[in-house]
Amino acid sequence: MLATDQRFGLDRRVRLPGTLRLESGKHIGGVEIGYETYGTLDADGGNAVLICHALTGNQHVAGADPRTGRPGWWTRLVGPGLPIDPARHFIVCANVLGGCSGSSGPASLDPATSEPYGMTFPVITVRDMVRAQAALLDHLGVGTLAAVVGGSMGGMQALDWAVAYPDRVRAVVAIAAAARHSAQNIAFHEVGRQAIMADPNWRRGAYHAGPPPAAGLAVARMAAHITYLSEEGLTAKFGRALQDRDAVTFGFDADFQVESYLRHQGLSFVERFDANSYLYITRAMDYFDLAAPHDGRLAAAFAGTRTRFALISFTSDWLYPTAESRRIVRALNAANARVSFVELDSPHGHDAFLLDTPAMNRVVDGFLRAGE
Amino acid sequence: MTPLRADLAAIADAVPAGARVLDVGCGDGALLAALQRDKGVDGRGIELSGANVAAAVERGLSVVQGDADADLADYPSHAFDVAILSDTLQAMRSPETVLAELLRIARTAVISFPNFGHWRVRLSLLAGGRMPMTAALPVPWYATPNIHLCSIDDFRALAAALDVTVEGATFLSRGLRLTWAENLRAERAVFILSRG
16 A cells, blocks of 8 residues: 555545445435545455444544544544554544535535535435445455444444445444434434424525524534433532522523533534534434344344454443343344443443543453454 | 463363353453363353453453343353353352253353352351351352352252253362262362253
8 A cells, every 4th residue: 555545544535436325215426425544454454444433423533623623533542552553453434424524415515406415415324324434445445344343323333334244344343332223312313403493594404505503503412412421420510510600690591500511512513513414414323223124133133243243331321321232232142143242330421432431442452452 | 371270170171172152150251261262162251240341351252241140041042062150150040040041052051169068168057157158158148149059969959850961070179179978078069061
């Protein structure tokens, strides 16, 4: 591999050849994928690791986001001397199809009209995201992946990889994930979508010439953010502490620190995320159910698999609780798969997978090295 | 590398090379790791303690956090050659069901347990009038996970009642193998069972 090969490096983009057939039956052409690579692909191509990002993540897993200047979102797990190490691995991370960080999504221009797709962008699924990643790997010359690693929606993609391309994935690490969206997961997403759609600036998704539905997207983010934390964590961080005041104001300002924190989370999110992308990606997650094509029998989705699996859940994660990981473990045991599973202690709720969890790093490191 | 504890070595002796092995209650995976290294087995484990599971996965083993009382039902029949239950039977809510499940999942089950018929155990109750604490049973009654202790003769009776075949047995005291009066003299027993 030449160091000057323009396919490799930070902040890359590729237009996939041909059209992508979507799970809905529709086709989409001219698909662009924003991605980054770290490390060097071995001569035998055996050291490729695909990292899949969560709902609001992006391809900048270990390098700074050039748009915001923020460091990579998984620098605790990915980097020199870490379990996923560019010295050992050829690391690929791509913005998902439907995203807003370099890959084709509702904010992209429709080649047919030269206008932003808006709500004419086809509804996509997790499988469609995975197929787009597979097309990217074809472009990069990666055949079989040593591992696919992801947390939350990234973990769903990792699991789906093993189902969609069983011969192309040697190992899957799915952290704080599930094999399907529960009624509660769907319900929270619907609150977020309705907040966006209720914003008068949303204008049925055709807001690109005017102001975006920032208030609606901020509320969606605030509601979702609560689901990423635990009650224990919120209590420890904020309790009932007041924000820059000694007493409540008998009004509707952000009297409480937790209100101020959530408002900040909502406002900073709208600067980096497209509201329509939020609709499309949450929809893709809601549609995710690996057992659905098998009459609800999850084990059948993994029948005959030779992939090794590691599943990790966190004690205080109520969004994708341990029971969801256990359901996957049961199915993998029934399919006679090589599976490891551990529930790790953390007070940080669903977000634990992004935070400092030395135990998670040790487990991922041991699991990956066992396959090398 | 440190040699395996005598009871673990007796278990390892019962595992053929290249076997598919399920170690139920595998702890930090010391036995599984030795079996993979020395006998090239295809090993899996179940372990209740998250810290132990993490340690086992760090060793590169396929181990799931789970409870043998509940989770063995998830495994398909005849999926393994050997199922190992090392120093765990006496902590099961339903040892009888667990034994039956092990022999549904695997052709051979290797079971090790502390012998409650050992003379020190008998003596501490008879003479001391206190619940026994011995090398094999080091934890006081109020803190022990052991809820279904049995003697070697008790275990033989259960095997007969379940209509399983005892293929072999090793009896240990202070790491040495015994050949007579084991129900009185052995601290620990390792049984090899197969379906009747």
